Amino acid sequence: MDKFTTLTGIAAPLPLINVDTDMIIPKQFLKTIKRSGLGVNLFDEMRYDSDGNEVEDFVLNKPAHRDAKILVSGDNFGCGSSREHAPWAIKDFGISCVIAPSFADIFFNNCFKNGILPIALPQEDVDKLMDDAERGSNAIITVDLESQTITGPDGGEIHFEVDAFKKHCLLNGLDDIGLTLEKVASIDVFEEKAAQARPWV
Amino acid sequence: MTGKTLYDKIWDAHVAHEAEDGTCLLYIDRHLVHEVTSPQAFEGLRMAGRKVRAPEKTIAVPDHNVPTTLDREEGIKNEESRIQVEALDTNAKEFGINYYPVDDIRQGIVHIVGPEQGWTLPGMTVVCGDSHTATHGAFGALAHGIGTSEVEHVLATQTLIQKKSKNMKVEITGKLSPGVTAKDITLAVIGKTGTAGGTGYVIEYCGEAIRDLSMEGRMTVCNMAIEGGARAGLIAPDETTFEYVKGRPHAPKGAQWEAALNWWKTLYTDEDAVFDKVVTLKGEDIAPVVTWGTSPEDVLPITGVVPSPEDFTGGKVDAARRSLEYMGLKPGTPLSEVAIDAVFIGSCTNGRIEDLRAAAEIVKGKKIAEGVRGMVVPGSGLVRAQAEEEGLAEIFEAAGFEWRLAGCSMCLAMNPDQLAPGERCASTSNRNFEGRQGFKGRTHLMSPAMAAAAAINGKLTDVREVM
Numbered sequence: 001m002d003k004f005t006t007l008t009g010i011a012a013p014l015p016l017i018n019v020d021t022d023m024i025i026p027k028q029f030l031k032t033i034k035r036s037g038l039g040v041n042l043f044d045e046m047r048y049d050s051d052g053n054e055v056e057d058f059v060l061n062k063p064a065h066r067d068a069k070i071l072v073s074g075d076n077f078g079c080g081s082s083r084e085h086a087p088w089a090i091k092d093f094g095i096s097c098v099i100a101p102s103f104a105d106i107f108f109n110n111c112f113k114n115g116i117l118p119i120a121l122p123q124e125d126v127d128k129l130m131d132d133a134e135r136g137s138n139a140i141i142t143v144d145l146e147s148q149t150i151t152g153p154d155g156g157e158i159h160f161e162v163d164a165f166k167k168h169c170l171l172n173g174l175d176d177i178g179l180t181l182e183k184v185a186s187i188d189v190f191e192e193k194a195a196q197a198r199p200w201v
Numbered sequence: 202m203t204g205k206t207l208y209d210k211i212w213d214a215h216v217a218h219e220a221e222d223g224t225c226l227l228y229i230d231r232h233l234v235h236e237v238t239s240p241q242a243f244e245g246l247r248m249a250g251r252k253v254r255a256p257e258k259t260i261a262v263p264d265h266n267v268p269t270t271l272d273r274e275e276g277i278k279n280e281e282s283r284i285q286v287e288a289l290d291t292n293a294k295e296f297g298i299n300y301y302p303v304d305d306i307r308q309g310i311v312h313i314v315g316p317e318q319g320w321t322l323p324g325m326t327v328v329c330g331d332s333h334t335a336t337h338g339a340f341g342a343l344a345h346g347i348g349t350s351e352v353e354h355v356l357a358t359q360t361l362i363q364k365k366s367k368n369m370k371v372e373i374t375g376k377l378s379p380g381v382t383a384k385d386i387t388l389a390v391i392g393k394t395g396t397a398g399g400t401g402y403v404i405e406y407c408g409e410a411i412r413d414l415s416m417e418g419r420m421t422v423c424n425m426a427i428e429g430g431a432r433a434g435l436i437a438p439d440e441t442t443f444e445y446v447k448g449r450p451h452a453p454k455g456a457q458w459e460a461a462l463n464w465w466k467t468l469y470t471d472e473d474a475v476f477d478k479v480v481t482l483k484g485e486d487i488a489p490v491v492t493w494g495t496s497p498e499d500v501l502p503i504t505g506v507v508p509s510p511e512d513f514t515g516g517k518v519d520a521a522r523r524s525l526e527y528m529g530l531k532p533g534t535p536l537s538e539v540a541i542d543a544v545f546i547g548s549c550t551n552g553r554i555e556d557l558r559a560a561a562e563i564v565k566g567k568k569i570a571e572g573v574r575g576m577v578v579p580g581s582g583l584v585r586a587q588a589e590e591e592g593l594a595e596i597f598e599a600a601g602f603e604w605r606l607a608g609c610s611m612c613l614a615m616n617p618d619q620l621a622p623g624e625r626c627a628s629t630s631n632r633n634f635e636g637r638q639g640f641k642g643r644t645h646l647m648s649p650a651m652a653a654a655a656a657i658n659g660k661l662t663d664v665r666e667v668m
């Protein structure tokens with residue numbers, strides 16, 4: 001997995017609540033058997049018209065935000081389907097950090113498996129970053145995972161929380177399966193005990 | 202020490218390892234797999250030279266992409282869909298997991314097949330790369346959706362890295378009124394709590410109205426726990442549960458059945474257990490509901506009117522404005538005057554036999570309104586066979602519905618079953634998101650009986666008027 005340490009770049013504002021994974025990557029793009037190549041279809045139905053042309057005023061089509069590395073959005077980001085194609089598409093587009101007041105559970109977990117840092121912040125901090133994001137390339141933002149801080153264009157710092165284990169895995173680009181297999185002895189023991197206690201399973 | 206909730210009990214029985222910070226390896230009893238969220242996971246195993254740790258606990262079935270038209274035995278015409286289903290065929294064989302291919306009568310939507318075949322049992326942990334895994338919570342199983350990386354993790358280790366969620370209780374007291382169903386309960390709860398109201402929680406549904414539900418109804422309720430943001434929904438197992446499970450192909454038999462039953466009977470929330478959050482609704486207060494917007498929380502009784510963005514506060518004002526524009530609805534319009542173009546009866550929310558019976562009851566002897574396209578898609582091949590045996594298929598066909606083969610179909614429109622832009626659908630599925638049932642398609646969620654009533658009248662309809 002890709003490491004995430006620090007990230008400096010343009011943020012794109014998407015001031016909508018309940019951005020669902022169907023919006024992030026519509027189902028017609030779930031037919032792939034690969035993880036890559038989904039970036040061009042990120043937010044497809046908002047980003048392109050029915051003829052496949054770019055919708056000019058959609059944020060990721062604007063010159064100031066085309067190269068965004070950070071996305072700032074509203075409450076309950078990533079709700080809906082469990083499709084990991086959503087973080088794959090976000091990552092493939094070039095965004096590795098999403099900031100919102102709250103996230104849906106499955107999407108939040110999926111981000112960490114793909115080198116994306118989702119940051120939940122109080123509404124007023126998100127509002128502030130949303131303003132910065134509106135200014136596009138005039139407002140570069142830096143996210144530092146080690147120190148858990150976001151530095152805005154005016155030098156102001158915002159602290160954020162992150163689960164210690166997830167932070168460790170992101171910083172070091174650790175593969176979950178590899179980590180779990182180090183504990184395979186515990187799984188073996190559990191399986192034996194469970195087979196005794198609940199043999200019908 | 203305070204007592205334990207049902208969630209606490211199942212959780213405690215499945216922790217294989219706990220780190221100091223509370224991160225656990227949760228052992229997984231059943232892993233369900235479908236064709237859309239699994240190819241990358243199997244590919245990952247292959248690349249790392251790993252095996253499926255417990256193939257006997259892993260069950261695969263194609264559902265999202267499969268055509269539901271009668272000509273499907275001729276093969277899937279869409280090349281990408283075909284490749285995905287073929288990849289599942291290959292992976293199931295190569296890794297030796299339980300498999301129900303497209304031409305097996307037991308094939309169907311993964312969340313309908315699991316319980317039907319007795320794979321889902323009380324007290325289990327069940328996961329699937331699909332958010333509606335919450336459905337299996339109806340059996341008192343801890344069941345939730347996972348992403349593809351986690352699918353690979355479970356395939357390789359039979360565990361999931363998890364931290365415990367908080368406990369939430371949703372109690373529905375008293376009795377439901379005539380015409381009100383499990384679907385109305387689950388939508389009404391989301392209408393009350395919002396789509397993020399359950400985030401961070403596992404919900405236990407309880408109360409008299411829940412107890413009175415059949416297993417089918419309980420599955421409908423738990424299915425949409427995820428729409429309320431919860432990690433999982435649970436209902437404590439009882440005689441209704443045991444009755445449903447008994448005799449299913451993969452349910453325990455003989456002495457094992459007795460042993461299982463003894464444990465299952467301990468699976469309830471202790472009297473003195475504490476919930477972090479409690480929501481209570483009176484069964485009598487729940488009306489037949491429909492959604493008006495593009496979020497499952499946009500719920501109103503069918504007797505209501507289309508709201509105005511000004512009725513809301515915060516981010517919901519803009520969201521409502523956007524929803525109304527997308528849905529092509531004017532504030533103040535009575536919901537019962539909204540004309541529809543299509544009706545979809547099916548999905549893992551409402552594609553079980555009881556749902557088809559409820560819809561057929563309304564449709565019997567009547568015809569679909571002129572210009573409305575109706576589709577009934579049974580949740581599994583076995584549901585379809587049973588409905589045919591009971592004469593339900595004939596009722597639907599006589600009324601002008603298409604009678605389809607099992608699959609997800611227009612619930613997410615990955616196969617050819619889609620709405621055209623601007624088409625409005627009365628749907629028994631679970632998501633009314635923008636584009637969910639087809640590009641620019643408009644979805645109103647409701648119960649099977651309400652969808653059937655809408656089909657007959659050609660507009661959203663209060664089912665109580667046609668009962």
Ligand code: SF4
Pocket residue numbers: 264265310311312331333548549550608609612613630631
């Ligand atoms: S029926 Fe719909 S919600 Fe259920 S598994 Fe299929 S696509 Fe998902």
